[in-house]
Amino acid sequence: MNETFDYKVIDGIIDELGSKQSAIIAILQNIQEYYRYLPKEVFPYLSKKLGISQAKIYSVATFYENFSLQPKGKYVIKVCDGTACHVRKSIPILDRLRKELGLSEIKATTDDLLFTVETVSCLGACGLAPVLTVNDKVYPAMTPDKATELLNELKEEQ
Structure with missing residues (x-):
C-alpha cells in the first residue's frame, strides 16, 4: 500500500481492546478493518506488545478465512x-x-x-x-x- 505503517494505530487498538492473548482475534480484526488487510509488519510488533509468538499470531491470522495477508481493494x-x-x-x-x-x-x-x-x-x-x-x-x-x-x-x- 502507499500509506506507511503506523504503529500508533496498532497501539490505539491494543489500548482499546487490552493486551491479553484472548483479544488477539479482535485486535487483528480491527487492524484489518483499518488497513483492509494484515500488513506483515503487524506480526513482530504484536508479538512484542502482547508477549505472544509471531507463529501463534500468524496461525490465528491464517486459520480464519476472513483475514487477508494481501492488500485488498477499496x-x-x-x-x-x-x-x-x-x-x-x-x-x-x-x-x-x-x-x-x-x-x-x-x-x-x-x-x-x-x-x-x-x-x-x-x-x-x-x-x-x-x-x-x-x-x-x-x-x-x-x-x-x-x-x-x-x-x-x-x-x-x-
Missing part, C-alpha cells in the same frame, strides 16, 4: 457461487468482472487497490440469486451487464 466485490447463484448463472458475472478489471483467479486485486473480486460459497441471499456484495452491501438479481454498470458507478465515485 471495493471488495464478493460473487456468490453457491448452488442457487451458480444455477442462475453467477459465473458469467464473475467472468465479466474479472475481464473488465483485468483480474483472474490468481490476481484478485487491481494494481490501483481500487477493486478486489472474490468468490464465496454462500452469501445467504439465495432467494435473490444471483447475488454479489460490494463491501457487504447486497446487489440481487445480477447479470453481467448489471455488474458492468455497477463497476462504472463505483469508478465514477472516485
Whole structure:
C-alpha cells in the first residue's frame, strides 16, 4: 500500500481492546478493518506488545478465512457461487468482472487497490440469486451487464 505503517494505530487498538492473548482475534480484526488487510509488519510488533509468538499470531491470522495477508481493494466485490447463484448463472458475472478489471483467479486485486473480486460459497441471499456484495452491501438479481454498470458507478465515485 502507499500509506506507511503506523504503529500508533496498532497501539490505539491494543489500548482499546487490552493486551491479553484472548483479544488477539479482535485486535487483528480491527487492524484489518483499518488497513483492509494484515500488513506483515503487524506480526513482530504484536508479538512484542502482547508477549505472544509471531507463529501463534500468524496461525490465528491464517486459520480464519476472513483475514487477508494481501492488500485488498477499496471495493471488495464478493460473487456468490453457491448452488442457487451458480444455477442462475453467477459465473458469467464473475467472468465479466474479472475481464473488465483485468483480474483472474490468481490476481484478485487491481494494481490501483481500487477493486478486489472474490468468490464465496454462500452469501445467504439465495432467494435473490444471483447475488454479489460490494463491501457487504447486497446487489440481487445480477447479470453481467448489471455488474458492468455497477463497476462504472463505483469508478465514477472516485
